Amino acid sequence: MVSFSCRTKSMTSFKKMLLGATGIALIASGAYIFARPPQKTPPKTHFTLQLLHASDMESDLSALESAPYMSQLLAGFKGRMPENTVIVSAGDNYVPGPFYQASAHNSMKALLGRTGRGRADISMLNAMGFQVSSFGNHEFDEGPKFFASLLGKDAKRGKVYPGAAFPYLCANIDFRTEKTLTKFVTKDLQEASNIRGRIAKSAIITLPKTRIGFVGAITPALAQISKPGAASIFPKRPDNEDALVTLIQRAVDGLTQKGIDKIVLLSHMQDLQVERRLARKLKNVDIIVGGGSDSILADKTDRLIKGDKAIDSYPIWETSASGQPTAVLSTDGQYRYVGRLVIGFDEKGVLLKHTYQPEESGAYPTDSQCATDIGAPPPNKKVQALVDGIRRLFVKKDGNTFGRSNVYLNGMRLGVRHQETNLGNLTTDANLYVARLAEPTVHLSFKNGGAIRSAIGAVQGDTIDTSKPRHLPPPANPLTGKKEGQISQLDIENALKFNNRLILLTLTATQLKQIVEHGIAKWHPRYTPGSFPQISGFSFSFDPKRPAGQRVRSLRVDAFDKQPADTIVKNGALVGSPTRTFRVVTLQYLFKGGDNYPFPKYDKEKLNPVLLSNVLKDKPGKATFSAPGREQDALAEYLFAMYNKTPFDQQDTPPERDTRIQNLLKRKDTVIPK
Template sequence: MSHVVRSTALGAVVLALALPAGAHAAKAKPKHTVTVNTVDALPKTTLKNLSRSCGKSKSASRIRKRSTSRPTKNRVRTVTTYCSGGTRTVFWIQKVTKTVTVPGPTVTVTTPAAPAPTPTPAAPRDFRLTLLHNNDGESKYGVGDSIVNYGGVTRFKTVLDRLRGEAEGVPTAANEDKGTVVVTSGDNFLAGLNLRASFERRDAGQGSFYDAIALGRIGYDAITIGNHEYDFGPTRLAQLISSPELATVPFITANTDFSAEPSLAPLRASGRIADSTVVTKGGQKIGIIGVTTPDVPNISSPGPNVKFLADVAGIVNTEAERLTKAGVNKIIMSSHLQNLEYEKTLVKSLRNVDIVISGGGDELLAGQNDLLVPTNGLAGGPRPGTAGTYPATSTDLDGNTVPVVTTQGEYRYVGRLTVKFDGAGKIVETDAAKSGPVRVSALAADPDVVSPQDAFLKANVTDPLDTYKAALAANVIGTTEVALDGGNPDPIRIKESNLGNLVADGFRFAANRTAAADNRPVADIAFSNGGGIRTSIAGPGNLNEKQTFDVLPFDNVMVTVPNVSVAQLKSLMEWGVSRTPTGDGKFPQISGFRMNVSTNALYTAQVQTGTTITTPGTRVRDLWLTNANGSDGEQLIANGAVVSNRTVNIATSNFTANNGDSYPFTGTTFQFAHRPGQDGFYPYQASLYDFITTPGAAGGLGGVVTAARYPNGGSGRIALRTTP
């Protein structure tokens, strides 16, 4: 027999009928089916049509209506008829949209179901975020690369993994999710032996930068681009980003335009460099926006094609709004603006940013009970000063309190901030017990000494670097009778230093030894920016090749800037001392001249916008060229006034001559120096190496740095005073 099954807008209806006792199921296939659209649409002829389907027997003509049930809105109405000992039953309901013929003795019809209720949206869930962060790692991968007994990437990784495990093990409430985000806020590599070893390794086809191996192993969710990433030009940065170890980690900066730089534009187009990234932790989304200091062209070497946009607040607000509209309600700004106070001020112009990581300033935020790295690296050593408690806070445009966090760099600390967001994405609680700097100690006497080291990083980063550096340290190139002071900021960025004098003398020596061969003029004077001199040399004792790289680690080369007027020389020196006595990387360490400088309030510190002088300085009161024996020669400036119409030729680094540190070499050109017997330009590190090792008869030091020529505190080349 056949049964008619109808699907309705109310859902499928299921009904099973049993045949009455003695009834027989029809063996023939159904001749036809009847479709009923509404309850009232059953025509009187329907029964007659049905009777004809029963066959041609005489009993078929005596078909009669047996029973009828009245339908309700959702109930099936049935009509049952007899036919030759069997039955035929027609089913219909109020709405019918489809008719299906189903063979078999049993009818299955879907019972009308009530309309499905509209789903109730799940209540927004709270979120416990653990932010693990650091900044200014600066290629300091070994213990002691930063300070004795502390730091080191192998132990840093161990601490970070422990903190990550602790965060994952914290129980949560029924309506709460949790997750951990790991971010570095820039200056991830820095010139020095470690980075030089990385370059040599990659250039020889032996593998990626050691920096890439380390950063990849740490497991960052986002890497912010700082200023030092450009120290060797955009091509080296592109090589780092393209390393296979970092293929899944976005490099972020929202205020940088790479479109005209061939080495970086493809990485921006492919998403390897991005304005921001969104990570999902514990089922919830967290946005991370990157920012880089717009001052990069003045303090690094990005080349002419990379553009840095100054409207940081506007750019961040636009990106934060975009993320918010995309459903991200927890947003971190990872910035490398080089000043914690600047970032705190910036927050006042922001909205939709919940947390700020500050990079580049090397400030330390900590509580009274936090274990900190002693200033001398020794057990029981002096406790360092701090810039405030962790976290610092500021208030945004909408009146929300925004945590601002940072740590001292060089892998000495892992920063940890633990906060709770409510379902609307607002911070409602900071877990003070689980927030603050966590130091990285290798000192056995410390209660928090870190063990074990990460074995992978030890085998693939720190051990090979130790071998590389040991070979250079074994190459003794001379001796020094005195300690050579390159302390940062004091003295190298504040006042004259004997190491600064040695470096500047080396600049003049290197530029002049090949001047004739290069068809360059002989340099009358030389100077180095203090920021280009990176460490001290202990003494008395031996000098080795490694120390020359430690002191002068950048990829700078020697140049001569010819025919500089005395007026412009004065502007250059006024800019160099404009922030004295505050430490600044542009402070000049000089050779071939002497000057008197007064910081008295009667005299004006030079003010510039970029390299454009808006307020000329008047601090440089006197300036003399020096004779070969160190005595005063021609006076060029007297009582603040230019008294000579001559020009001078200046030896310096290409960084400074290219307006690095905003030195106003406006309208000048420079010529590169070449190292004798070698192709390519003259590395500024080699200027120190060659000056120390070259015999005295050829203008060098003959392997001895004497206390008479380079006494502690300098030899009076820059006389600073506070009196008029």
């Protein structure tokens, strides 16, 4: 049993301890009798599974600390139930960024055999014992050819990178149409350990007392958010959920026909609500591990990392189309949590809800306290060696500074994908700054919050307590001479991992409203869509209670140069000429339809797109680590120009005090002055 210092003792547990076997508790001076109603004898447990799961590893700077702890927790838990344990990932096992790039450095040869971007990420999962994974969208951020370089073995002159020690599963993509991945596609229904580094729809893991079947699936909108090449993604209409269910069910049925009665779906839908609907629509799926939404599920005994909040219970229970219970699981990413489900099955392979014990299962934070409390072994030596090698590479980058901040810059997922944040403001201001170096008439800046991957700063303390966590400016680094508050190349690369190209466009008033409406269409108090906007040069208010497409209530463009402020939307309606135009800087990713933004539907000639990299390539600035016309370079140049001597000091504010993006569930509309 896990000690209560790693878990939080719930009131329910306390009552159970008081009641004991008699059902009678004496509390204070009065006697209270809790009568237990007659109960049926619960079905007998035929097999108990320990499923250890994670997703969205997406290594950032925090992985230097959290990845070794994850290796400890996985080893510690597996040691308790070695014959009943499976370790799985729901995808996004890496993401382009400084951690990922470090694997290509020559100093990593001794650890990787043969170097290459992302290989440390895959090697860490190998060392931790991951046995099967679904695809995530970030697996394809650099295209299928690059993914192939991580999946397969690479040997030359006696040096070997072994590739992934686990298969990738996906039931709704045909990879045979993508020539760089065709050779990795193998037959379904095979033992996972026999198809390491291969691609299939399904696989089986045989334990000493039973067999567990696994199916993978990914969002059908993959092509809108990543680069899967010529791979055929189904269903062709991403919103055709019933067609998606049919494809997954076909893979599940293949397992049941082979006599597999315990089935886990590894699903990377980026939306926990989709996973919940799949649970209700599918037959014979016992467990769904969700990925891509970074949704923290936790029960009352779970201790979360300081500042984190659960959006729902662990697990979420649904009833499948075959009338059986299905457990839906999810944790946050960046190696921050291990999800642990210890659950029983009856002799027919039906999951037994009554065997769930919150003191055993739930979300476990990857920190020193939890590793100590569960009696975990030391960190995996390979994992520790890899993060130490990457840490050494980061020292030089962290000493290359460009500006200063007196405040924590909020780039956390729950911030930038949910509301205006100070880092969102800073980066869109920076993009506007460099855009005006190319075209002085650029008026507005717009990007998706999903392009911001991490905060710049520190959160005081490792674990949650009753006090509010303190958010601090970027910390000092004595190894590099970096002082507290200074913002380094490493900070910038970590926050803006994708380093998107910037592009100038001309939008009409109508199109500007449509773009903003799209950005807020998926806003929900519990979820974090990557399409949510961060902006500069204008402000707007929105009402989430209204139907998508009708949520913008006010939108006003700021005064600029000699142009006065211009009201575009008032009381939800367009004001003035709908065809008047504004020059905007945004991300090329969005221009190409990323996050399903509607730019590709507009007349390209009238948009008059201009890549900033083409205009600024002969205008090098103070920052040289990134090419001009990209987001990292824009932020570095802006910081050096504006905040090198005078620190940035705009505190992040709660939604009640946001001014650029005003959520009318949280505050009054002040976009248009009275």
